[in-house]
Amino acid sequence: QVDLVESGGGLVQPGGSLTISCTCSKIIFRYFDMAWHRQAPGKERELVASIVRATAGRRTTYSDSVKGRFTISRDNTRNILYLQMDSLKPEDTAVYYCHAHASQDYWGNGTQVTVSS
Numbered sequence: 301q302v303d304l305v306e307s308g309g310g311l312v313q314p315g316g317s318l319t320i321s322c323t324c325s326k327i328i329f330r331y332f333d334m335a336w337h338r339q340a341p342g343k344e345r346e347l348v349a350s351i352v353r354a355t356a357g358r359r360t361t362y363s364d365s366v367k368g369r370f371t372i373s374r375d376n377t378r379n380i381l382y383l384q385m386d387s388l389k390p391e392d393t394a395v396y397y398c399h400a401h402a403s404q405d406y407w408g409n410g411t412q413v414t415v416s417s
Contacts, residue, residue, distance in 0.1 A: 301326060302324075302325070302326045302327050302400075302406050303323075303324070303325045303326060304322055304323075304324050304398045304399075304400060304406055304407060304408035305322065305323050305324075305325075305408060305409075306320060306321065306322050306396065306397070306398050306408045306409070306410060306411035307320065307321050307322075307323070307411060308320035308321050308411060309396065309411030309412045309413045309414075310412075310413070310414070311414045311415075311416065312388055312413070312414070312415055313388075313415070313416070313417050314388060314389060314390055314415055314416070314417055315387060315388065316388050316415070317384070317385060317386045317387075317388065318385050318388065318413060319382060319383065319384045319385065320336075320382070320383050320385070320396055320411055320413065321380055321381065321382050321383075322334075322336075322380065322381040322382075322398030322408055323378075323379065323380050324379045324380070324381070324398075324400060324406075325379065327379075327400060327406065329374075329376055329379040329400075330353060330354060330376040331353055331402055332353060332400040332401060332402045333350065333351070333352045333353055333356070333400075333401045333402065334350065334351050334372075334374055334381045334398070334399065334400055334401070335347060335348075335349065335350035335351070335372075335398075335399045335401065336348045336349050336350075336372060336381070336383045336396055336397070336398060336399070337396070337397045337399055338392075338394035338395065338396045338397065338413075339394055339395050339397070339410075340391075340393060340394040340395075343394075345397070346363065347363060348362070348363055348366055348370065348383070348396070349361065349362045349363070349366065349370055349371075349372035349383060350372065351372045351373065351374055351381075354376065358374075360372055365391075366385075366392075369385065369386050369387045369388075370383060370384065370385050370386070371383070371384040371386075372384075381398055383396065385413070388413075388415045389415060390415050390416060391415075392413065392415050393413060393414050393415050393416070394412075394413060395410040395411065395412050395413075396410060396411050396412075396413055397409075397410045
């Protein structure tokens, strides 16, 4: 069974930093395009950042709301996806989900990030 397990969420003050991770098992990680999505209470899930597989150039994309503050990266030797989040704002508060896309789509169960003083 494919497993995408997010970790590293928590409570952080505005202006702070946090790195969340997604450890993937039972998929050939390097063949997948990966992304982070988030869903805040009462809002739809939105794409935050994506990084394509190496054979497609490892291109990254970011939503306008996080561009310049968040950095997505991947470690194909350890099958881990990362999201480095800097200059966090209260509006970044959400459950963050890991997403793997190839011929099939897989999702993690999410990790809560709360930005509050």
